[in-house]
Amino acid sequence: MKEHYYNKDKLPLLIEPRSSDSLEDLLQWIAANKESFTKKFHESGAVLFSGFDINTPSAFETLALQIDPALKNDYYGTSPRNIVPNTKFIYTASELPGFYPIMQHCEMSYVKHPPITLFFYCHVKPEYGGETPLCNFRKVYADLDPKIRSEFDKKGLMTVRNYSGLQNKSRFNLFELKKWNELFNTTDKAEVERQCREQEMEYAWQDNGNLRLIHNTPATIKHPVTGETVWFNHTQVFHPTAAPVEYGYIHARQHRAKTLFWALLTELMVKAKKLTTEPIDQSMNVLFGDGTEIPDSYIRHIEEVIWKNLVIIPWNKNDVIAIDNFSTSHGRLPYEGKREILVCWSAAPSKSPPKGETL
Numbered sequence: 621m622k623e624h625y626y627n628k629d630k631l632p633l634l635i636e637p638r639s640s641d642s643l644e645d646l647l648q649w650i651a652a653n654k655e656s657f658t659k660k661f662h663e664s665g666a667v668l669f670s671g672f673d674i675n676t677p678s679a680f681e682t683l684a685l686q687i688d689p690a691l692k693n694d695y696y697g698t699s700p701r702n703i704v705p706n707t708k709f710i711y712t713a714s715e716l717p718g719f720y721p722i723m724q725h726c727e728m729s730y731v732k733h734p735p736i737t738l739f740f741y742c743h744v745k746p747e748y749g750g751e752t753p754l755c756n757f758r759k760v761y762a763d764l765d766p767k768i769r770s771e772f773d774k775k776g777l778m779t780v781r782n783y784s785g786l787q788n789k790s791r792f793n794l795f796e797l798k799k800w801n802e803l804f805n806t807t808d809k810a811e812v813e814r815q816c817r818e819q820e821m822e823y824a825w826q827d828n829g830n831l832r833l834i835h836n837t838p839a840t841i842k843h844p845v846t847g848e849t850v851w852f853n854h855t856q857v858f859h860p861t862a863a864p865v866e867y868g869y870i871h872a873r874q875h876r877a878k879t880l881f882w883a884l885l886t887e888l889m890v891k892a893k894k895l896t897t898e899p900i901d902q903s904m905n906v907l908f909g910d911g912t913e914i915p916d917s918y919i920r921h922i923e924e925v926i927w928k929n930l931v932i933i934p935w936n937k938n939d940v941i942a943i944d945n946f947s948t949s950h951g952r953l954p955y956e957g958k959r960e961i962l963v964c965w966s967a968a969p970s971k972s973p974p975k976g977e978t979l
Contacts, residue, residue, distance in 0.1 A: 621649050625664065631756055631931050631948070632666035632941065643673050647686045662845045665948030666754050668933065669940045677710045677962055680741040680940060684709070687942055688737050690967035704962060713740060713752075713961040714952065719882055722952035723857040723866050724755050724926050727945050727965060730779040730835035730854055732820045735965035738943040738950065742935040747957025749874065752941070753932045755949045761840060761851040763925045768918050772839035776909030777853050779837065780900055785829030800831040832900075836909060843946050850947050856926060858904035860890045861919040869927050870954060879954065935961070 622636045637646070646669065650657055661667050674680055684691060691709040704710040714722060728734045740752055761769065783800035804812045812831070816823040822834040841852040856862050864887035871879035899905055899913055908914055932953070943950055945965070952961075 621646065623660075626668065626933065627931065629756065629759075629929075629931070630664045631754055632668045632933075633660050633664040634668050634670060636669075636671045641672070643679060643683070646672055647683065650686050661942065662843075662944055662947070664944075665756055665758075666941055666943045669942075670936060670938075672938060672940075674741065674938045674940055677704045677707050677741070677743065680739070680743075680962060681707050681710050681964065683940055684739040684942075684964050684966075687739070688966040690736075691964050692735075692967040693964075701963070709964040710741075710962050711964065713963040718750070718955045718959070719878065721863075721866050721870055721954055723862055724753065724757075724930070724949040724951040725854055725857045726757060726850075726852050726949050729852050730837055735945050735967075737966040738945050739964050740941050740943070740950070741962045742937055742939040742960075743962055744958050744960035745935055745937045746955045746959040748955055749953050750955030750959040750961070751932050751934055751953045752961065753930050753951050753953065754941075754943065755926050755929050755931065755951075756947065757851040757949050758843070758848045758947050759929050760922075760925050760949075761849050763929065764851070765921060768921060771908075771918075772855075775912075776836065776838045777855065778907045778909050778911060779835040779854055779858060780902065780905045780907065781833045781858075782826075782901060782903050783831045783833070785831075841946060846947070848947070852946070853906065855906045855914065856919065856922050858906045859914060859919050860893060860902060860905065861916045862923065864890055865920055865923045869923065873932075874954070882954075 621641060622638060624634055626632050626634050635646075641649075657667075669683070674683060681691075693703075693709050693711075701711040701713070702715060704712065716722065726734065727738055764772075783798060783803060785800070800812065801807045804815055806812060809825070813823065815821075816833070822836070824832045824834075826832060837853065839851065839853050839855070840849050842848070843850055856866075864883060867879065867883035867886050871883045893902065899907060906914060926949075
């Protein structure tokens with residue numbers, strides 16, 4: 621195998637085959653070099669396998685299981701996903717339309733047991749755009765303005781998600797991605813409540829049949845292996861101001877009339893939502909742990925730091941990237957035409973990673 625880092629910041633580690641290396645050779649190489657591979661994986665935050673004969677979702681699943689045999693398939697995230705036929709753990713990465721950006725995040729950062737490792741697989745190369753950018757969230761935390769960072773450390777976060785009932789989801793609300801029955805895969809309220817208690821989610825049924833979920837967490841974790849402090853939350857995803865700020869950066873990169881349109885439209889939509897909807901009633905929102913609003917200027921600063929550290933690598937067919945979810949974020953840039961990226965993730969630990977201390 622050929623190993624080298626993609627850039628000076630060592631994100632990601634790139635592993636490519638020599639002329640005769642097959643998928644089977646890669647599997648044997650990982651098994652024989654498990655300790656050194658794992659060390660480099662945690663140091664970098666991600667490993668990109670490129671150029672191997674990983675031609676099917678089943679082959680992707682085999683590789684993921686070789687790296688981490690504790691894959692699982694429960695999902696409490698917001699993005700719509702579909703299971704891939706003839707696999708046990710493989711899903712489509714997101715069913716959101718191509719114009720919809722997915723901001724940088726560590727998967728399910730707000731739940732009790734977030735995934736350990738994520739695996740993404742390029743089954744159909746995007747015709748345009750559609751990259752899955754990476755960002756070292758250890759570096760993001762270190763690069764934040766000390767005053768802003770201190771406020772997040774002291775106050776912690778309250779993540780709010782509001783889901784419509786079975787009959788009253790609005791087709792015009794682009795900020796609502798699922799109904800509560802789609803999130804929990806059941807229409808039984810008692811089963812929803814059981815899962816909420818199991819995952820330590822605070823829940824409240826609303827008079828209109830909607831469901832509110834609240835997660836009270838620190839803004840950071842301590843990496844369970846390296847001990848480094850990691851920015852570990854969905855502030856830059858769920859805060860209303862994040863969407864137009866993100867699209868501003870996307871337009872600066874893609875320079876398309878469509879990206880300009882969506883940047884302007886999302887800004888107008890967010891302003892309207894803020895005028896008509898209380899922060900606690902937004903489809904998704906992140907507040908400080910004491911319930912006060914996070915200033916828009918903080919969101920712009922966080923996005924600036926993230927984009928300064930962003931690594932954007934075009935997908936090639938059969939590429940697989942493994943991501944350390946406790947240090948490295950991922951997202952999705954808008955795309956046009958065909959694109960099929962698949963995903964799986966490893967089991968959560970029996971004990972949550974140590975959360976950053978709330979001072």
